[in-house]
Amino acid sequence: MVLVDSSIWIEALRREGRIEEKVGLECLLDEYEAMWCGPIKLEVLGGARQQERKRLRGYFDSIPYRSMRDPDWDFAVENYWRLRDAGHTLPFNDVLIGSLSLRWICRVYARDRHFEIMRDVLGVRLYRAGYGGKFDPDAGG
Numbered sequence: 001m002v003l004v005d006s007s008i009w010i011e012a013l014r015r016e017g018r019i020e021e022k023v024g025l026e027c028l029l030d031e032y033e034a035m036w037c038g039p040i041k042l043e044v045l046g047g048a049r050q051q052e053r054k055r056l057r058g059y060f061d062s063i064p065y066r067s068m069r070d071p072d073w074d075f076a077v078e079n080y081w082r083l084r085d086a087g088h089t090l091p092f093n094d095v096l097i098g099s100l101s102l103r104w105i106c107r108v109y110a111r112d113r114h115f116e117i118m119r120d121v122l123g124v125r126l127y128r129a130g131y132g133g134k135f136d137p138d139a140g141g
Helices: 006-013 019-030 038-046 050-060 070-085 092-104 114-122
Strands: 002-004 034-037 107-109
Touching: 002 019, 002 092, 006 019, 006 038, 019 034, 019 107, 034 038, 038 050, 038 092, 070 092, 070 114, 092 107, 092 114
Parallel strands: 002 034, 002 107
Antiparallel strands: none
16 A cells, blocks of 8 residues: 555646646556545645535545554654654654554655655655556555
8 A cells, every 4th residue: 555645645636736646646546555544634635625625525535544543643753753863854744644654564655855854764665656657566665
């Protein structure tokens, strides 16, 4: 499974969004490999325009959702400290998403360079779409 960050959802939903992200996300959805979680729900649905909310909520109801547990928060705090100790102050929500991907042993599909920092410091595995956006279960870090 691949945890799809809000940066990809937002880019893919934009009319003028980058085709690479649109095709990559579409392939993950076609292969039933895309999933989401509470922090992504807040970022995407919380920022949705009123006329888009119902459509987006219905759309997100059709893909796997993973719930957080209390120990996940503690793990995210520890990872935040590791990042800070390494000289990186990243947004809390991104650290939480990166930490969840480590707990759930999945990759993250994101445009945000914060995840590249987490890859280098924490070992977060990133998803990169294959040729033509094709889902490649063996690709990625």
